[in-house]
Amino acid sequence: MSSKETILNQIRENRPKGGTQFSGFDFSPYPNGIDDFKATLEKVGGKLVLKRDIKDLHTWIKKEYGSDNYVFTEVDSIVGNYTLNEMSITNEKLNKIHVAVLAGSMGIAENGAVWLERFLHRSIPFITQHLVIFLSSDAIVGTMHEAYQIINKKELPSFGIFISGPSKTADIEQSLIYGAHGPRSLTVIVE
C-alpha cells in the first residue's frame, strides 16, 4: 500500500465527528481611506506618496534612491533604464536591480499590504534593493475579507503576493531592522 493510502486510511479510521462548515460572519468594516492605509503602511515601515505631489517621477527616483541606474519598471509612467528580457533572464541580471517599480492591484488598510500578481519574474519584489509600488486610491479596501472577495472573483494567479512594508527582521535581540534579505525600503505611490 502506498503511503498515500496508509495515511488516508488512518485518517478515515480516526477522524473526529462533528465539525461543521464555516459559513462566514458579518465582519466589522475597517476604514479604507488613503490616510487609513498610509497610517498602517507607515507603522510597518513603508512610505506613502501621492502621485500628484511628485513633480517629476524620474527626478524623484534619483533623489530617493541615490541614483537612477538599474531602475526596472513595469509601470508606464516611469521609464526605466534597465530592461530584462524574459528569454535571457539570469540571477546575475536580476541581482543588479536597484529600484523595481511594479503595479499593485489592491491595497488593504488594516495592515498596509498591497496585492501584486503577474510581473516579469517572481524574484523581482525580493531581489531589488528598493521597491516602489503604484496603487490606485480606489483600489484600497479595509480588511482581508474584502481583499479575498475581490481575489476570488477571478481565477487565482499562478503566483500572487501581499507585500506589507520593506523586508524586516527582529532576530537579533528583538531589534527591528528593515532591509533583511529583501528590499530595504518600500514606497507606495498612490494615484
Add this chain to the structure above:
Amino acid sequence: MKIGLFIPCYINQYYPGVGIATLKLLQKHGFEVDYPTGQTCCGQPLANSGYERYTHYAINHFFTLFRKYDVIVSPSASCILFVKEHLKFQPGHHQKIQELSDFLVEQGLTDYSGTSFPKKVGVLQSCHGLRGLHLGSSTEIVGENGDSTIVKLLHNVSDIQLIGLDRPDDCCGFGGTFSVKEPALSVKMGNDRLDDFIRNGAEVITGTDMSCLMHLEGVIKKQRMPLEVMHFSEIICQE
C-alpha cells in the same frame, strides 16, 4: 434559600479566619447558612497530580453531604471550579455552586462603605477564578473590560486604596502540585509577582483564593517583605 458552606481543606487547616469571616458575612446578610461538618476535601490535589480517577470518593461524598442545599458557596475559586466541573455529570445535581465574591455580586450585596480599611491594597486575580469562573475580564481577551467581582466588592470600602499592577493577571506560581514539582520556578514566579505589587505600592495583597495567597505569604515571610496577605472576606467582614 439555604446555603451550604464549603470550606476548603487548607482553609480549615491553616486559615480558619477566612472561614469564620465568610460564615459571618453571609449570616450578616441574613442568609441561612449551614456547614456540613462531614466535609473533607474536593479532591483537586489528587486530580491535578494525575489521579483524577481516585477522586470519585471525594466527589460522591461531597455530593451526598451537600445535596440538600440550594446553593453551595465557598471562599475559593479554584475549589469551586473543580467541584463544578466534576458535578456537571452527576445525576440529580441541580444546585448553584458559587465562589463567594461571585455570589455576593450576583445577590447585589456590593456596598461595604460602612467598613473601613485604610490600606493600599493590590488584588491578585487567581487564574482559576479569572479564566475558569470568569470572575473578571482577563487581559488576553479583546473587548472585555468590566471590573472583577472582587473589585466590585472592595472599591467602596472606606479609606481603601486599590492599586493597579504592571501585569494584572500574570500567574502567581502556586498551581497546586506545580509548587512542589517545579519548586524553583514556582518561587521565582511568586517573587516576580510580589515585585509587581511592591513596585506599585501595595501594603496588602488580597484575592479570592487563599491557596495563591498562602504561597505568596510563604515567599513574603522567607524574604521578609513588607507585605501581608488577606482574603477579601476578612477585609469586608472585620470583627
Add this chain to the structure above:
Amino acid sequence: MKGHPELAEKFLQDESRTNWHDETLWWVRSKRDAVASEIKDWEKLRDAASQIKEDTLSNLDEYLLEFEQNALKNGIKVHWAADAREHNEIVLQVLKSKDAWQLVKSKSMLTEECGLNDFLEDHGIEVIESDLGERIIQWMKQTPSHIVMPAIHLKKKDIGKVFSEKLHIRETEDPVKLTEFARIHLRNYFMNTKVALTGVNFAVADSGTFVVCTNEGNADMGVHMADVHIASMGIEKLIPKIEHLGVFLRLLARSATGQPITAYTSHFRKPGKGKEIHLILVDNGRSEILGKSHFWHSLKCIRCGACMNTCPIFRKTGGHSYDYIIPGPIGAILAPHRDPIKYGSLPFASSLCGSCAAVCPVKIDIDKQLYAWRQELTGEKSSLPVSFMGYVLKKPGLFNMGSKGLSILQKLIPWMIDRFFKSYTRGRELPKVPGQTFKDWYKKHT
C-alpha cells in the same frame, strides 16, 4: 534523563538572564495585545478559525484529496510521506534528481521535527538555513528555542561573536551591521542555488494553492531564484477555501509578533515557467493524534507561538528547558505523543493558569489537554497510597484524624515537617498552625 524541573532550575540560576528573557517575551505578548485590540472582531475571528480547522480535521481525507487533485492540475508535484524518514528521503531524491548538493532552506518547524538537516548532511548535502535567526542557530550548533523567534534566547554579544568567527569580520554587536553582513553572505547562496525549501503556513483545498508567510524575504528569494521549490507541509495545515485565508491571516501575525501581517504572504498556485514545485504532505503521527478525543484539537495549531509568549513558565525558563523541538504550552501537549517517558514532565511544567488557551488564535484547549495528559501519564499503574488518600476523603473521621495529626506534628517538630515538604519550603515558609481549625471553631460556636 533531565526533565523540565532540572533544566528549568538550571536556567533560573542566572537570574538576570531569566529576567531579561521574561521581559522580552512579555513585550512580544504586549505587542500582540495592542494589535489584537484594534480588531473589533478578534474573538469572532478566533471562533471562526477554530471552526474552520475543526471542519477541516473532521473531513481531512476528503479535503486532502481535493487539494491534491487541484494542485496536480496546477502542475505542482504532490508527494505523501507517512513519517519523518520518508519525508527526508523524498527531499534527498529531489536533490539527487537535479544533481544538487546544496539546499537553501527557510524556516520550517516540520523539517526540524523530521531531523532533515542532519539527515541531508549525513548524505553529503550542504544545508544552508537562510532565515537569519535559523542561520545563527545553525552556526552555533544549537536548536531553536522558540518556533517563531528561534534565537530569542541569544544576546547581541553571542550573535556578534559567531558572526565574527564564521564570516571573518571584526566583532560587532550592532544589529544593523550584523544584518547587512548576513544579507550579503546569504544572497550569494540565493543567487546560485538550484533547489530551495520552504515550509507551508496554509494549503487551500479548493484551489490547490499554498501560502507561505515570512518577513525577511529569504524564503521567496530562495525559491524564485532556484529551479526547484520543495514545500514541506504537515497534513493539518490544510484549510478548505481561499476566502478562509482572510480569517487566518488576520490572526496569525498579530498573535505571533504583534504585526498586522507578515511582510510577505506568498500564494503559490503554479510553478514558474520552466520550474518545479514539489509539495510533500507529511503525516508523522498526525493521523494518529486525530483519533485521540482529548488531544486532536492540538492539530488546529497554526504555529504562531502566542502560547509561548504568554506562558510564565516559558518566559522564565526558556524553550530549551522543554528539550523538545516545539517548546512551550503547545510543545508540552504534542511531545508526550512522541515519547511519554522522555517528555512526561512537560504536562506538569504548568500551573494550569490558562493564559495559553486564552491567546490561542484557534482556541486549542491547551490547559485542558495538559490536565488530560497528567491523567494519561499516571494512568497505567494503580497506586495504593493515592488510592488510600482518595478513600480517606470520604471518611470524615479518618480525614479529621489526619488533619489533627498534621497540626500536632507541625507544632511539635516543625523542622521535620519542613524537611518532609522540602521542595515547597526551599523558597517559602509553610503556613503557621493556627490555634484551632475552622471545624474546631464551628463546633465550639454553634
